[in-house]
Amino acid sequence: MPPPQRTFVRSEFSPALPPPLNVAGPFAWVRANLFNSVLSSILTLLSIAFILWITPGLVRWLLIDAVWSAPDGDACRAPGAGACWAYVRAKITFFTYGAYPRDALWRVDLTLVMGAGLAMWLLWPDWPRKGIAAVLFFAIYPVVAFILLHGMGDGSRAVVNAAANAFNSDVLRDVARNSLPIIGTHLWGGIFVSLLVATVGIVVSLPMGVLLALGRQSRAPFIRFFCIVLIEVVRGVPLITVLFMANTMLPLFVPDAWTPDRLMRPLIGVALFASVYMAEVVRGGLQAVPRGQHEGAMALGLSQSKMMRLIVMPQALTIVIPGIVNSFIALFKDTTLVAIVGVFDFLRAIDTQRLDPAWNGPTISTTGYAFAAMFYFVFCFAMSRYSLMMERRLAHGRKR
Amino acid sequence: MTDADLRSRASAHVVAIEMRDVHKWFGRFHVLRGIDLTVNRGERIVVCGPSGSGKSTLIRCINRLETHQRGTIVVDGRELTDDTKRTDEIRRDVGMVFQHFNLFPHLTVLENCTLSPIWTLGKSQKAATETAMHFLERVRIPEQAHKYPLQLSGGQQQRVAIARALCMSPKIMLFDEPTSALDPEMVKEVLDTMVSLAKDGMTMICVTHEMGFAREVADRVAFIDNGEFVEINNPEEFFAHPRHDRTKLFLSQILR
Numbered sequence: 001m002p003p004p005q006r007t008f009v010r011s012e013f014s015p016a017l018p019p020p021l022n023v024a025g026p027f028a029w030v031r032a033n034l035f036n037s038v039l040s041s042i043l044t045l046l047s048i049a050f051i052l053w054i055t056p057g058l059v060r061w062l063l064i065d066a067v068w069s070a071p072d073g074d075a076c077r078a079p080g081a082g083a084c085w086a087y088v089r090a091k092i093t094f095f096t097y098g099a100y101p102r103d104a105l106w107r108v109d110l111t112l113v114m115g116a117g118l119a120m121w122l123l124w125p126d127w128p129r130k131g132i133a134a135v136l137f138f139a140i141y142p143v144v145a146f147i148l149l150h151g152m153g154d155g156s157r158a159v160v161n162a163a164a165n166a167f168n169s170d171v172l173r174d175v176a177r178n179s180l181p182i183i184g185t186h187l188w189g190g191i192f193v194s195l196l197v198a199t200v201g202i203v204v205s206l207p208m209g210v211l212l213a214l215g216r217q218s219r220a221p222f223i224r225f226f227c228i229v230l231i232e233v234v235r236g237v238p239l240i241t242v243l244f245m246a247n248t249m250l251p252l253f254v255p256d257a258w259t260p261d262r263l264m265r266p267l268i269g270v271a272l273f274a275s276v277y278m279a280e281v282v283r284g285g286l287q288a289v290p291r292g293q294h295e296g297a298m299a300l301g302l303s304q305s306k307m308m309r310l311i312v313m314p315q316a317l318t319i320v321i322p323g324i325v326n327s328f329i330a331l332f333k334d335t336t337l338v339a340i341v342g343v344f345d346f347l348r349a350i351d352t353q354r355l356d357p358a359w360n361g362p363t364i365s366t367t368g369y370a371f372a373a374m375f376y377f378v379f380c381f382a383m384s385r386y387s388l389m390m391e392r393r394l395a396h397g398r399k400r
Numbered sequence: 401m402t403d404a405d406l407r408s409r410a411s412a413h414v415v416a417i418e419m420r421d422v423h424k425w426f427g428r429f430h431v432l433r434g435i436d437l438t439v440n441r442g443e444r445i446v447v448c449g450p451s452g453s454g455k456s457t458l459i460r461c462i463n464r465l466e467t468h469q470r471g472t473i474v475v476d477g478r479e480l481t482d483d484t485k486r487t488d489e490i491r492r493d494v495g496m497v498f499q500h501f502n503l504f505p506h507l508t509v510l511e512n513c514t515l516s517p518i519w520t521l522g523k524s525q526k527a528a529t530e531t532a533m534h535f536l537e538r539v540r541i542p543e544q545a546h547k548y549p550l551q552l553s554g555g556q557q558q559r560v561a562i563a564r565a566l567c568m569s570p571k572i573m574l575f576d577e578p579t580s581a582l583d584p585e586m587v588k589e590v591l592d593t594m595v596s597l598a599k600d601g602m603t604m605i606c607v608t609h610e611m612g613f614a615r616e617v618a619d620r621v622a623f624i625d626n627g628e629f630v631e632i633n634n635p636e637e638f639f640a641h642p643r644h645d646r647t648k649l650f651l652s653q654i655l656r
Binding site for chain 2: 292293295296297298299300301302303304306310311314315318394
C-alpha cells in the first residue's frame with residue numbers, strides 16, 4: 001500500500017488569534033465589572049448620571065470660570081465668576097504662617113524643610129540608617145525646631161555665648177547677641193501651626209500609646225490602674241473638653257511662672273487625647289498576636305521585655321497599621337479644634353481672612369474652604385496611601 | 401555545639417530533670433496529680449496518653465510555660481521557682497518544639513534562628529549566623545534561610561523550629577506533639593530529624609503518638625492518664641506486655 005500522499009503537516013505554528021471580544025479587552029471588562037447583573041447595571045447608570053451631573057459645574061467653577069489673578073476682589077465679585085484663586089494667592093503667606101513676622105519666615109521654612117526631609121528619611125523604607133534618622137528626628141529636631149521657631153531665650157544664648165568664648169569666635173558672639181529674636185506663639189498661625197500640632201500629636205501618640213497599652217496589661221496593679229483610669233477618662237471626654245481643661249485648668253494648678261505657653265497647652269491636650277486612642281488601637285494589636293508567639297519567645301529564654309520588643313510588638317503594630325493611620329488621619333483633622341482655645345491654625349486663618357473688605361465677595365468663603373478641603377484631603381490621602389504601601393510590604397508570607 | 405559534644409554528654413549518668421510529687425490545677429481541675437519522674441542525661445523519654453490526660457501540661461511545666469502548684473521540679477540542678485531570671489536561664493538550656501511550630505512570621509528563617517542567641521546569649525551576628533546555618537544544614541533546609549516561615553511547608557517549618565531550638569545549644573529538648581499538626585506526608589521528614597538528634601545523644605522528652613518513633617529511639621515510654629503516670633517501661637516491654645488495663649486499652653485504640 002502506498003503511503004498516504006495527502007497528509008498535510010504544518011512546518012510552523014499558525015499565529016495566535018486574538019481572544020474573542022467577549023472574554024478579553026475593554027468591552028469584556030465593562031461587561032464583567034459594570035453590567036454583570038441588573039442591579040449592577042442600574043447602579044452603573046446612576047453613577048454615570050451622577051458624575052455627569054456634578055462634574056461640569058464643578059470643573060467650570062473650579063477651573064474655567066475661576067479668577068486666577070487679580071489685584072483685588074473686583075474681578076471675583078463679577079456675576080458668574082468661579083473660584084477666586086487670586087484671593088488664595090494674595091493670602092497664601094498669611095494662610096501658611098499666620099502673623100509670623102514677615103522678615104523671619106525663613107525660620108519656619110527651614111524648620112518645615114528639615115522636618116519634611118527627616119520624615120521622608122524615616123518613612124521611606126529603602127533609605128538606610130534609620131537609627132540616625134530616628135535620633136535626629138525625635139531627639140535633636142524638636143530642640144532645633146523650637147529654637148528656630150520660638151527664638152533663642154536666655155538659656156540658649158548663654159550656651160552659644162559660652163561656645164563663642166571657648167572658640168573665641170566673633171561670629172558666634174554676634175549670633176549669641178543678635179540672632180533669632182524671640183517670636184511669641186501669639187504670632188504663630190496658619191498651615192505651619194496645623195502641621196506643628198499634628199506632628200507633635202502623631203510623634204507623641206505612638207510611643208505613648210504603646211506604653212499605655214503595655215501598662216494596661218501590666219501585672220503591677222498600680223501601673224495598670226493608672227493606665228486604665230487615664231485611658232478611660234480622657235477617652236470618655238470630647239477633645240474640645242480636653243482642650244478647654246488644658247487651657248483653663250492647667251494654669252489653676254501650676255504656679256504662674258510654670259504655666260505652659262498658650263500654644264503648649266492645646267499641644268499637650270491633643271497629644272494626650274491622641275495617645276489614649278492610640279493605646280486602645282495598640283491593645284487590639286497585642287490581643288491579635290497568638291499566644292503561641294509568646295510561648296515560642298519564652299521557650300527561647302527571651303525575657304518579658306525582649307519578648308514584647310522583638311516578637312510581640314512588631315507583629316501587633318503591623319496588624320494594626322490601618323487602625324494607627326486611621327487615628328493619625330482623625331488626629332490631623334481634629335487639629336482644627338485647637339482654634340477654639342485661641343490657637344490660630346490653618347482653618348482659623350482662612351476663616352478670619354474671608355471678611356477682608358478688599359476681597360469680600362460671594363465666592364470668597366467658598367474658595368477659602370475649598371482650598372482648606374484640598375489641603376486636608378491631600379495630606380490625609382497621602383497618609384492613607386503610605387499605610388497601604390507599608391501594609392503590603394510588611395505582609396511577609398501572609399500569602400504564599 | 402558539635403555532634404561529638406552531644407555524644408559525650410550521653411555517656412555520663414547525670415540527672416537532667418527531676419520531678420517530685422508535682423501537682424497542677426487549672427482552676428478546680430486537677431491536671432497533674434503527683435508526677436514523679438527522673439530523666440538522666442542522654443535519656444529519651446516518650447510520653448503518651450489520651451487527650452486531656454495532662455501530657456502537654458507535664459512537659460510545659462519543665463520549662464515553666466505552666467507553673468506547678470505543689471512539688472518540686474529541678475532542671476539541670478536548678479529548681480524552678482518564681483524567680484523569672486532563673487527561669488529565663490533554664491529556658492535557654494531547654495529547647496522546645498511546639499505542635500504549631502510557633503515560628504516568628506515577621507522574621508526570616510535565619511532571623512528566627514539567630515534572634516535568641518544574639519539577644520540572650522550575646523553572640524555576635526556572625527557567630528550566630530554560622531551556628532544557625534550549621535543547624536539549618538543539619539535539618540536539611542539551608543536553602544530556605546532567607547524565606548519567611550509562612551512560605552514553607554509544615555514539615556519544613558517544624559524542622560526550622562527544631563533548628564531554632566538547637567541554636568541555643570540546649571541540654572534538653574522537649575517536643576510537644578511535633579507531628580500532630582502536619583500533613584501525613586510530612587511526618588517522616590520531621591521524625592527523621594528527631595531520630596538523628598536522638599542518635600547523637602540529646603536528652604529528649606517527646607509527647608507523641610508516633611509509636612514507631614517510640615520503638616526506635618525511646619529509652620522509656622511513659623503512659624499518662626488522668627494526670628498521673630500509669631506505666632513507665634522500656635519500649636519492648638511497654639508494647640509487648642503492657643501491664644495495666646488502661647495502657648492496653650489505649651494501645652489498642654491507637655495501634656491498628
